[in-house]
Amino acid sequence: MLKQVAGILGLLLAVNAGADTVYVTLEKDNALAVVDAEAGALIKTVTVGQRPRGILLSKDGTQLYVATSDDDTIKIIDAETLAEIGQLPSGEDPETFAQSPDGAFLYVSNEDDNQVTVIDIKQRKVVARIPVGVEPEAVAVSPNNKWVVSASETTNMVHWIDPVSHQVVANTLVDPRPRGASFSADGKQLWVTSEMAGSLMIIDVASKKIIKKLALSIPTVTDDKIQPVGVVIDAAQRWAYVAMGPANRVAVINAQTLEVEKFLLVGQRVWNLAFSPDQKRLYTTNGVSNDISIIDLDTHKVIKSVAVGRYPWGIVSRP
Amino acid sequence: MNQLFKYFFIVGLLLLEIQHSVFADEKQKISIVFLSQEKQVPAALSNLDAFVQHKGLKGAEMAVADNNTTGQFTGQNFELKHVIIPLGESVLAAFKRHASDSDLFVVNVSDNQLLKLADLDEAKTKLIFDGVSRADELRNEFCRHNVLHMLPSRAMRADALAQYMLKKRWQKWFLVVGPTKDDKRFAQALHRAAERFGMDIVAEKQWLHTYDARRTAQSDVPVFTQDVSEYDVLVVADEQGLFGEYFSYRTWLPRLVIGTQGLVATAWHRTHEQWGAVQMQNRFKDYAGRWMEEEDYGAYLAVRAIGEAATRTQSNKISDLKAYLLSDQLALQGYKGRPLSFRRWNGQLRQPVLLAAARSLVAVAPLDGFLHPKTELDSLGYDQPETRCHLGE
Numbered sequence: 001m002l003k004q005v006a007g008i009l010g011l012l013l014a015v016n017a018g019a020d021t022v023y024v025t026l027e028k029d030n031a032l033a034v035v036d037a038e039a040g041a042l043i044k045t046v047t048v049g050q051r052p053r054g055i056l057l058s059k060d061g062t063q064l065y066v067a068t069s070d071d072d073t074i075k076i077i078d079a080e081t082l083a084e085i086g087q088l089p090s091g092e093d094p095e096t097f098a099q100s101p102d103g104a105f106l107y108v109s110n111e112d113d114n115q116v117t118v119i120d121i122k123q124r125k126v127v128a129r130i131p132v133g134v135e136p137e138a139v140a141v142s143p144n145n146k147w148v149v150s151a152s153e154t155t156n157m158v159h160w161i162d163p164v165s166h167q168v169v170a171n172t173l174v175d176p177r178p179r180g181a182s183f184s185a186d187g188k189q190l191w192v193t194s195e196m197a198g199s200l201m202i203i204d205v206a207s208k209k210i211i212k213k214l215a216l217s218i219p220t221v222t223d224d225k226i227q228p229v230g231v232v233i234d235a236a237q238r239w240a241y242v243a244m245g246p247a248n249r250v251a252v253i254n255a256q257t258l259e260v261e262k263f264l265l266v267g268q269r270v271w272n273l274a275f276s277p278d279q280k281r282l283y284t285t286n287g288v289s290n291d292i293s294i295i296d297l298d299t300h301k302v303i304k305s306v307a308v309g310r311y312p313w314g315i316v317s318r319p
Numbered sequence: 320m321n322q323l324f325k326y327f328f329i330v331g332l333l334l335l336e337i338q339h340s341v342f343a344d345e346k347q348k349i350s351i352v353f354l355s356q357e358k359q360v361p362a363a364l365s366n367l368d369a370f371v372q373h374k375g376l377k378g379a380e381m382a383v384a385d386n387n388t389t390g391q392f393t394g395q396n397f398e399l400k401h402v403i404i405p406l407g408e409s410v411l412a413a414f415k416r417h418a419s420d421s422d423l424f425v426v427n428v429s430d431n432q433l434l435k436l437a438d439l440d441e442a443k444t445k446l447i448f449d450g451v452s453r454a455d456e457l458r459n460e461f462c463r464h465n466v467l468h469m470l471p472s473r474a475m476r477a478d479a480l481a482q483y484m485l486k487k488r489w490q491k492w493f494l495v496v497g498p499t500k501d502d503k504r505f506a507q508a509l510h511r512a513a514e515r516f517g518m519d520i521v522a523e524k525q526w527l528h529t530y531d532a533r534r535t536a537q538s539d540v541p542v543f544t545q546d547v548s549e550y551d552v553l554v555v556a557d558e559q560g561l562f563g564e565y566f567s568y569r570t571w572l573p574r575l576v577i578g579t580q581g582l583v584a585t586a587w588h589r590t591h592e593q594w595g596a597v598q599m600q601n602r603f604k605d606y607a608g609r610w611m612e613e614e615d616y617g618a619y620l621a622v623r624a625i626g627e628a629a630t631r632t633q634s635n636k637i638s639d640l641k642a643y644l645l646s647d648q649l650a651l652q653g654y655k656g657r658p659l660s661f662r663r664w665n666g667q668l669r670q671p672v673l674l675a676a677a678r679s680l681v682a683v684a685p686l687d688g689f690l691h692p693k694t695e696l697d698s699l700g701y702d703q704p705e706t707r708c709h710l711g712e
Contacts, residue, residue, distance in 0.1 A: 093598075111598050112605075114388060133392065134385045135598060153595065154623075154652060155389040156630070171392040173630065176650045176658065196650040196658040222695055224657040246656070 020276045020317045025052035028310035040304040046082045054096040055314035059103030067094035089126050091117040098139045107148050109136040116150045128166040132159045138181035151178035172208050175199045180231040191231045198226035212258045221247045230273040243270040266293035277319040285312040346396040349635045353379045355427035356404040375427045375450045377607040378615030382622030422637040425621045430454045437463040448621035451614050458665045462708035467666045469617035473508035475700035476584035479672035479684030481512035489551035494523040497557040505556040522547040526562050540569035554578045587616035588675035596654040665708040669696045
């Protein structure tokens with residue numbers, strides 16, 4: 001009896017540990033979808049603003065930041081009630097943005113104006129506008145808060161910005177149309193995807209040089225459909241994952257050997273990725289098939305897809 | 320005397336040294352000439368679309384600005400010089416006058432002039448980016464080693480349309496051809512496409528502009544189309560747009576119109592929004608105050624291709640740039656979902672072709688299922704085995 005109770009308790013705990021809520025921006029529905037990841041079910045969909053794309057969770061986990069591109073703003077949404085509680089002055093057409101490790105600043109790409117806007121989140125004020133290359137998109141902040149990087153899609157460069165002086169202090173030329181950028185947890189590497197060349201570049205942060213370039217090629221898919229976008233690296237730096245756009249797959253990359261180990265078939269036009277808080281699961285937004293895929297990271301298997309709405313774009317998970 | 324010579328020599332060396340150190344701090348300069356001849360404003364069916372002179376100029380200007388944004392990080396400076404040739408003046412003379420200005424020319428001139436220009440002695444060492452022509456001849460028997468073509472050829476457009484019609488199983492075509500030479504050339508491309516994709520041209524008629532006070536489009540088109548009974552789709556070749564628009568809604572049988580009117584094949588269209596294109600459309604409209612035309616897209620890509628080559632090779636030498644442009648390394652971003660590159664055998668820019676209706680983008684060719692051993696983009700137009708141009712060999 002006792003054993004049984006303990007067992008049930010253990011099961012409950014295990015379930016609890018894995019329970020998280022996933023928020024997905026729906027570009028064409030002007031809405032935010034809320035998914036119970038454990039059950040793999042859509043809980044609800046709420047209207048959020050015009051053309052929502054990038055989404056982040058505040059460092060304290062209570063608020064969501066959602067770029068509503070056609071409203072030219074970033075909305076602050078209460079993660080529990082889903083009510084709008086404020087707006088951040090993002091500049092025109094915000095798409096992707098990153099948060100400083102202390103949660104004090106947001107760095108926003110303004111694609112049409114060739115600049116990165118720096119926002120003081122508490123003050124809800126712009127503190128700087130930094131000119132970068134043409135069509136900046138991916139933006140990331142290093143874990144030690146020493147670097148902000150912005151990748152420009154038409155200039156094909158990673159710009160290294162000093163977050164104190166707000167100056168571009170170095171540039172790394174990368175493959176055409178860089179789309180995703182992520183720092184490794186130790187802050188020593190920056191991983192960048194090139195949508196047009198179909199490649200993944202690993203840049204050494206100290207030297208700002210590309211130390212490894214992986215051509216992501218799949219035997220059964222023509223090379224021009226290999227268009228990597230989102231890239232994430234797990235905290236242990238054991239595995240990294242790359243969303244491959246219209247190739248409809250996620251590449252599983254050994255973050256130690258820097259080699260591709262396998263490809264997982266997900267939905268159509270997979271762009272963005274997010275880990276569950278315990279990093280046991282990975283979520284993907286599949287823009288054309290209007291769903292998200294849930295990948296189990298112990299087995300590296302796609303366990304479920306959940307229809308969420310039209311053009312799922314950004315995704316974030318909350319414990 | 321000897322002493323004096325030595326002295327001058329040393330002074331000369333010193334001067335060279337000074338010059339060198341001055342220039343070392345300067346940016347590498349890449350100059351590009353945009354050369355365009357004014358056109359006679361053509362007759363038009365309606366006033367909906369204003370005629371634009373020197374199409375491509377605004378596209379080239381925007382691309383130079385983009386190149387220079389990149390250039391500020393790479394130490395390169397791009398410069399665009401405009402050579403605008405008035406109607407009736409010689410294109411060749413203008414080219415000769417400006418031949419020393421640059422090795423890189425983006426041109427908007429007629430097919431005939433382009434060929435003559437490419438054959439000039441002054442042009443032998445230049446690279447000419449043809450921003451407007453659709454001529455298959457210029458990509459086949461009249462191809463030139465110093466010319467790159469930015470827009471899809473007629474064959475590529477016809478193949479794109481044919482792929483779509485095959486997919487829809489509109490296999491019986493009624494082909495209507497206008498009176499101009501260009502209309503006939505497009506009709507030839509359509510014939511070639513029909514054969515390639517196993518389509519059946521069940522009827523072909525010439526549209527003649529005849530004058531009769533009693534005739535109107537309303538009455539003419541039904542009569543014109545009445546005697547063709549078994550067809551799926553009306554395919555029209557009217558490049559100038561003088562009569563093709565009459566066919567929609569007026570054919571004897573209810574049939575769709577495709578070709579140069581109705582559903583059209585084009586390099587760029589205002590309905591195109593995917594793959595970052597909406598950013599491009601917005602940026603262009605802000606800059607030029609009008610929609611981007613396909614010639615603007617062609618010129619934009621030409622100047623961006625030069626920018627890519629210069630950035631990647633860190634060179635402004637024509638030999639380096641050309642080698643890069645024709646290599647496998649070029650993956651030019653063209654806002655159409657696939658990297659663009661040049662066909663080495665005839666200098667044609669490999670690219671998806673948009674199939675657009677007036678207010679919606681219907682499809683993008685190559686369509687799914689049209690396979691090719693190297694790249695599906697080469698399912699459009701003259702592929703390497705069929706080309707009559709052998710530049711790559």
